[in-house]
Amino acid sequence: MRFKIATVAALIGVAFLSGACATSEQWAEWRAHTTHFASGDHGMFSLSNNMEGRNPKVTRLDVENSRTQNWWGKTITVEPGQVIQN
Amino acid sequence: MSRRKVATALAVAIVSMAVTFADAGPADYVMAVEKHTTPKGQALAAKYRPQLLEFSDYVYHCLPYLEIRNGLGFKRVPKEQADDRYASVWVRAEQAPDPTFAALPIERQASAMFSRYAVPMLSRLAALPGLDSDPDVYGFSVAVEWVKPGSDPNRPTMEILAMFADKASTKAFLGKKLPSAEYVQRMKLKFFDGDKEVGRIPIEIWDDNFVGTYKIPGYELEKGKVCS
Numbered sequence: 001m002r003f004k005i006a007t008v009a010a011l012i013g014v015a016f017l018s019g020a021c022a023t024s025e026q027w028a029e030w031r032a033h034t035t036h037f038a039s040g041d042h043g044m045f046s047l048s049n050n051m052e053g054r055n056p057k058v059t060r061l062d063v064e065n066s067r068t069q070n071w072w073g074k075t076i077t078v079e080p081g082q083v084i085q086n
Numbered sequence: 087m088s089r090r091k092v093a094t095a096l097a098v099a100i101v102s103m104a105v106t107f108a109d110a111g112p113a114d115y116v117m118a119v120e121k122h123t124t125p126k127g128q129a130l131a132a133k134y135r136p137q138l139l140e141f142s143d144y145v146y147h148c149l150p151y152l153e154i155r156n157g158l159g160f161k162r163v164p165k166e167q168a169d170d171r172y173a174s175v176w177v178r179a180e181q182a183p184d185p186t187f188a189a190l191p192i193e194r195q196a197s198a199m200f201s202r203y204a205v206p207m208l209s210r211l212a213a214l215p216g217l218d219s220d221p222d223v224y225g226f227s228v229a230v231e232w233v234k235p236g237s238d239p240n241r242p243t244m245e246i247l248a249m250f251a252d253k254a255s256t257k258a259f260l261g262k263k264l265p266s267a268e269y270v271q272r273m274k275l276k277f278f279d280g281d282k283e284v285g286r287i288p289i290e291i292w293d294d295n296f297v298g299t300y301k302i303p304g305y306e307l308e309k310g311k312v313c314s
Contacts, residue, residue, distance in 0.1 A: 059306050063150045076280040077244040080156045085164045
């Protein structure tokens with residue numbers, strides 16, 4: 001019985017993570033089609049996720065999952081304590 | 087190892103990861119009270135935790151292109167002896183490479199990022215109930231970071247503009263009673279290019295209503311949340 005419970009739990013976990021991966025891909029697609037910049041000359045800002053007639057929806061959880069998976073990897077930056085002290 | 091043990095270990099590992107994903111949320115971006123290094127900082131963090139949570143919730147849900155970094159809290163200027171505490175937020179602005187932005191001199195890039203993101207953050211921080219009249223809150227601090235144009239996409243170089251300003255000057259600036267140039271002069275300002283501290287750079291502040299008006303196409307706000 002315990003074996004069955006563990007197996008079911010594993011399957012649920014796999015299903016959850018598969019879902020998370022799918023939404024991350026969706027977020028990646030959305031992000032790849034993004035033009036997101038601050039212009040020094042005007043307030044123009046455009047962001048389009050409508051490619052080939054598709055318009056993927058993105059929730060805040062998709063964004064969070066993507067970041068959790070360390071989207072940018074390791075960055076070159078200073079130690080936080082150089083910028084601001086706790 | 088038996089199949090039962092393998093399945094159990096797998097289940098525990100996967101469910102733990104799933105719980106981690108499920109738990110991430112606005113509260114994770116508020117710095118814990120005990121991480122503030124002085125009693126004054128800790129007292130402020132405890133006292134204003136509800137306000138900080140509300141602030142974090144707003145950024146999390148309404149400005150998903152910004153990510154709070156290194157904890158929202160009551161911070162201080164590095165290496166300063168005085169324990170002057172600033173209501174502080176550090177945000178990473180996510181933006182795709184753009185040749186127009188990349189072509190700007192660094193001072194203009196920093197000015198653009200400050201005008202677009204730091205000013206609304208200052209405005210929101212300054213509006214948190216209680217801070218204005220609290221003598222233990224010295225001022226406000228905002229750090230904005232972004233990926234340096236042209237840096238290696240596999241290991242991006244981050245650029246950071248950090249500022250600290252006292253409450254009275256910030257209030258006067260936000261109320262349009264202090265010219266932006268004067269406000270910049272009064273603030274402590276530092277720019278970081280990757281792992282190098284550049285120091286103060288000349289910036290300008292101009293009106294930018296992006297944060298207040300921009301809606302991301304396709305973004306679905308969580309049910310029950312209101313952005314205002």
